[in-house]
Amino acid sequence: MPKVKRKTKAKSKGGIFSRFRDYISQYMTAAAAGVTVVAIGLAALFWAGGYFGLLGEQVSRMTNAGAVAMGMDVRRVTAKGLDNTQRNDILDAVGPVIGSSIFHFDPHAARARVENLGWVRVAAVSRLWPNSVHVSIRERRPAAVWQMSGTLHLIDENGVVIAEEISDAEYTNLPLIVGAGAPATANEILRALRKEPALWGAATALVRVGDRRWNMRLQKGGDVKFPETDISNAVRDLARLHDAYGILDRELEYVDLRDPENLIYREAGADETIAG
Incomplete structure (x- = not known):
């Protein structure tokens, strides 16, 4: 009786490459996790030390200086509707804006301060590009x-x-x-x-x-x-x-x-x- 030779499965040629990919994938995952942990740790350290606040202040100073250099600093404050309200009271409410960047001026906060003045019933405060602030008010009767x-x-x-x-x-x-x-x-x-x-x-x-x-x-x-x-x-x-x-x-x-x-x-x- 003739012998029957069993077929053997050929070894996968990709086995070694598959193991290499798995190794690289595990390495990259571990590395990414490590980077994340380090980043979180550094962020916490910067936050605790106030470095983010200092960075924000530095950026603010730089943008303010840049705007001033381009001629976009506040050079005048105009006002309309003042019958009984004193102009100096309006200027005090607007704040010390002359010479500062018009981008940094907050008209909404200034309006709230102007409307706290006794004679002022309602106010509108706006930026007039490139270098003016205008205040318009209606007074109480x-x-x-x-x-x-x-x-x-x-x-x-x-x-x-x-x-x-x-x-x-x-x-x-x-x-x-x-x-x-x-x-x-x-x-x-x-x-x-x-x-x-x-x-x-x-x-x-x-x-x-x-x-x-x-x-x-x-x-x-x-x-x-x-x-x-x-x-x-x-x-x-x-x-x-x-x-x-x-x-x-x-x-x-x-x-x-x-x-x-x-x-x-x-x-x-x-x-x-x-x-x-």
């Missing part, structure tokens, strides 16, 4: 003088303090409001009284009572006591009564408008009150 603890302050219609500690000779044409909480709540009664000039002409001040309601102090003495709510209707009722009977031309102790059904007043020196 004075609405009243607020007296608190003997000190006078100028406020706008929203109760925002425009100017602190003004003199009693200033803004004498404006209504005087008195007491805690007066600025935040005066707008409603001031609007109502502006429609009735005869009433305001008879008054010297509006006094906030318990931070709940208003009294109107009269030039001839006495008070008008307004209700806590529905002030506009109370002002109209008082105006009609004054037009018909000239009640505010009299010497009064008070006029009480707190009862929606009845108007009560007492003349100075009288023994009884009168309901109208």
